[in-house]
Amino acid sequence: MSELTMVEALRSGMREAMHADASVVLLGEDVGRVGGVFRVSDGLRDEFGPARVIDTPLSEGGIVGTAIGMAMHGLRPIAEIQFADFIYPAFDQLVNEAAKIRYRSGGQFSVPLVVRAPYGGGIKGGHYHSQSPEAYFTHTAGLKVVCPSNPRDAKGLLRAAIDDPDPVIFFEPKRIYRAVRDEVPDEIRVPLGKAEIVREGADVTLIAYGAMLYEALAAAEEVAREGIEVELVDLRTLIPLDLETLEASVNKTGRFVVVHEAPLTSGFGAEIVSRLTERCFYALEAPPIRVTGFDTPFPYTLEDVYLPLARRIAPALRKAMED
């Protein structure tokens, strides 16, 4: 057990997995010699050698496609996409291949693959170093989608993802790669598909994940001073979705607000609003609210305006209570 940042926790998770299982390999652009542009895999190439920590050519399709082949023959590849914004050249391999191979082969083949990708804004990365593409993958049957918000979960979910027999897209909120420290146990597993109630409250349910959790928390604390008690749920896994936890909370509070960085339209917030409206309709006392990125590309200078920061979440919580 040690105090780790998310970067260190992820590294420790990969290191443990690579020690425990010789079939775990890491591949991606710059993951070896420099240990990844965010240093998540720093030192792993020295420790496990270039055959298991592979600096690949510049092609995300090649990285994921090759990793799928590895996964079909006994390896447990972790493929790093340098920024989630660069995952689209691998979209066909993820959506048409990784997601469908088990199904289309009647279960003969499986693809135990983890695709790690730093995602989200807050580092002044503009259009192409800030995106949150998780919704695309949540619409793709056959994939699981994970998004941790703290070092402990990051490691525990990563270990669970590596153990998982199916392809997992693992989004890492890079804005908080080094912002938070946590006690992180050795050999920890956090099961996929379980949300966490981060703060209990009876008035309104606030649903967030990734880096926005801290903004949600700040907003919750802000409105607490006005007497609004927020129940904050950290999704942790988007697919499978822990509907049970969400439903229980919304049935209790009768109100909910969802937060994500991705654009509003067809973002994962839409799925959450729909599911909860369908399931908790008679318990709802106010319209659901989504606080999200705008329906524009991710900007550079004005990213503080674009992001659903506490300054936008708190008014939404108040509004949820007004209605």
Place this chain on the structure above:
Amino acid sequence: MSELTMVEALRSGMREAMHADASVVLLGEDVGRVGGVFRVSDGLRDEFGPARVIDTPLSEGGIVGTAIGMAMHGLRPIAEIQFADFIYPAFDQLVNEAAKIRYRSGGQFSVPLVVRAPYGGGIKGGHYHSQSPEAYFTHTAGLKVVCPSNPRDAKGLLRAAIDDPDPVIFFEPKRIYRAVRDEVPDEIRVPLGKAEIVREGADVTLIAYGAMLYEALAAAEEVAREGIEVELVDLRTLIPLDLETLEASVNKTGRFVVVHEAPLTSGFGAEIVSRLTERCFYALEAPPIRVTGFDTPFPYTLEDVYLPLARRIAPALRKAMED
């Protein structure tokens, strides 16, 4: 004005556009010599020559990437993707390039591009000749998304899409390419962003698009015999969404059901349910219902079970009235 199938109407739309404007070109796999695998462009190569009706190499990324370059320098390319299931190799070009070029250049460049793709099930096409990937594109700011349900709209919306200064993804419901005939005027335009009320009714709003419109209509007629009056809305354009028409209808009926072929989770139905719940919350008398494809890849033999046919829509309408 003539009686045309959707295939003929689309062809007539392209033909008129190519006659009217020498900058309109068509490119894609097999669009020239054979006139497309569905014959939508039959005869156009003979009429306009191989420089304007271009049989391309086998790469969707190349087709869309090249078309973007054309569009940035005065052409109005129509890029055909042979099946929507094969659009993913072009995903990066669509999502990171076409969608963002106007924005990222401060309006210096624009991409007046139409990407046509036959989509949806009902032809026993299995995993890779049946998909409905529209939701991915609705989550992508900078793109417009169109999906006609009849020959007249198909031509009118296609002409409007070609005229449009921004990239439009134009999904053609191949199941009804030849199933319906319509009076289709010359030089018709159907504006993007306007839904159509196909059937008026006071009890429940039913929202559909593409080939499922006919299933929705069949279901509406089925429940009409039981005294349930359905208001059926054909979206026609997904982005921009005609929220006004939807809102007015739902405010009237207090109940709604959304239908699409794509998988449930994070499908475009989620956005519609969310928007309407957010906007018409106090008018709603029953939980919204989505009738969609399942969260599995698209099957071959069991496609009739998978699709949201009338047999699944009618019970949903009844349920909407029960609650």
Place this chain on the structure above:
Amino acid sequence: MLGNTERPGGERGARAADPDLVRVLDDEGRAMRKPVLPIERRLALYEAMVRSRRLDERLERVQRQGRIGFHIGSQGEEAAVLGVAEALAPEDWIAPCYREVAALLHRGFPLEAHLDNVFGNADDPNVGRQMPVHFASRAHRCLSVSAPIGTQLPHAVGLAYAMKLRGEHAAVAAFFGDGATSSQGFHDAMTFAGVMKVGVAFFCRNNGWAISLPAHEQCAARALADKAVGYGIPAVRCDGNDLLAVFEVASRALDTARRGGGPTFVELLTYRAGPHSTSDDPTRYRDPDEVSRWAARDPITRLRKHLEREDAWDIDREAALLARVDAELKEAIARAEKKPRPSVASLFDDVYAEPTEALLAQKREALALDEGGEG
């Protein structure tokens, strides 16, 4: 193919592959040198080629009768497929395109299982989830056919890498067409195979067409083999309608792969004698002269002439073979056609190893409707 490779301007540009084709049999089936493949195997392969051809012809008829929705065959390319299949060791893998079902049958995949897939019935190894002729057999070390072109190629590279890391000395035979060389998967696989030096033999069935696009409009290179040089991968061009040449070239490429010598690119020059698939009408875009020119180079006829020259074949044997194959196929098709379709419940299996709650809910809904009647 078109495309100049030198340029007047003074600088010397990149140069092209040797255009020479590896051949063993001439067009009349005369062996130009002693074939490596023993005569019994030549006979067995001849039978396999004929069986493949008859299967395609029969299933095309079945499709026209509306009994199956779709078929895609390999008429004219049997030597390219089976010559490679014969060169495979049992531990080698196949990364198929879709015209290689004969290679899988050659490995012992049951005809019945193949036809179960063609009819999408309950016994289909793929549970009726994919279109006909989208085969997969882990037991026979054959990956799952994917319709998207070229996507199997990086899988082949990763699989070969996995074998290398695990110390297995086996090769991967990756199949694809001329059209596929333009795909993203091809570029990725060649790049990665080159630098990873994995044991993949890339078999490009250059059958002259990608649906309606002739190969010289697919790529301006003089030869598709020229692509390999840009990835640091050795290339060979081979007469793909010459079973004996294909076997020899494939044997060397696979052997190199098994010995850790890295990838080889093999261009098999052949011809798609039939339509692209039953959805296609090639008379719309192909010159009938071209078709008949290639009919004269048919790989089955060529091998038969060769066997006749060797006194290993005659009309009686031919007639007996056809009778036997036809009876087998007819019976097997009839059996597959009678089987029920997969259960509604099966729709929800294999999306994940364990179904999610969301899938279980959808399954309950589908089953309830199914029991409710109709459909």
Place this chain on the structure above:
Amino acid sequence: MLGNTERPGGERGARAADPDLVRVLDDEGRAMRKPVLPIERRLALYEAMVRSRRLDERLERVQRQGRIGFHIGSQGEEAAVLGVAEALAPEDWIAPCYREVAALLHRGFPLEAHLDNVFGNADDPNVGRQMPVHFASRAHRCLSVSAPIGTQLPHAVGLAYAMKLRGEHAAVAAFFGDGATSSQGFHDAMTFAGVMKVGVAFFCRNNGWAISLPAHEQCAARALADKAVGYGIPAVRCDGNDLLAVFEVASRALDTARRGGGPTFVELLTYRAGPHSTSDDPTRYRDPDEVSRWAARDPITRLRKHLEREDAWDIDREAALLARVDAELKEAIARAEKKPRPSVASLFDDVYAEPTEALLAQKREALALDEGGEG
């Protein structure tokens, strides 16, 4: 680079590009033959190279001081960029990667506009929407820099096709790095350019590295120019640190393009003298010896030596140049830094030609919050 191209097995494989480099100046700046570029232009280009270098150095310092978030420079590659820029006709287009801002400045793009982009201020032609050094100027016929690698290359092809169809006789100069040759965009662009025979000159700045990946691990080919043969595109290799050679090679390639002669692939051998960007620390992966070996071949030093030999340059001129450039840059940076950031309202423009209802609603929301204070 590694990779054998012949194989013991008997068949002859594909062959590689001529490894000879086009050069005009030797390492000491001696002209090995009469340069085509007149001496006044050599002087002008020298000044442009120095200006580019000083700009990079200064902006790296500004970044370290936290005044801008990011910078990406072209130190060591000035000849590769400016040699091409000089060969461009005004009607020609640039499809840039990101290290080519000097080419755009050479065309008359105002330094001020560039710095407005670097500071992401309200006057940025891109309205502060992209990271620094992501330039675009339709007025100067330069496409918009995109961070995703290789995506500009098919745009170059489509643009050249549009010019061909519209009867314009101009070329497109497409820039990219060694790493980009592995991208999907590269493969697509080369395939399409080959068969469409469009007027694109592909300038591959092979600077030895793609962030931390050395070029020989990017691709196993002996030379990147070898890739061209597989697309039927002529290739040239050129010393990319020799401004005069780059100019001559680029002139020929662009001229061919303008005359309808189709594409050319030009491999410019150069070296990324600095870090990949200000986010990078190359000491983690680069041998300092390699860096100093290449420093000895610096393109600016080489051209200065040449000009000195020609008696066209001396220390006084050098000092005057530096003083002039530094003053200009300092002043321009100070000005750009002072400008306000773009308005909140501008966030919602240019998503589409006309904003959708949804965007207008979001804009109202953002403006209300903005007026409400905080932030």
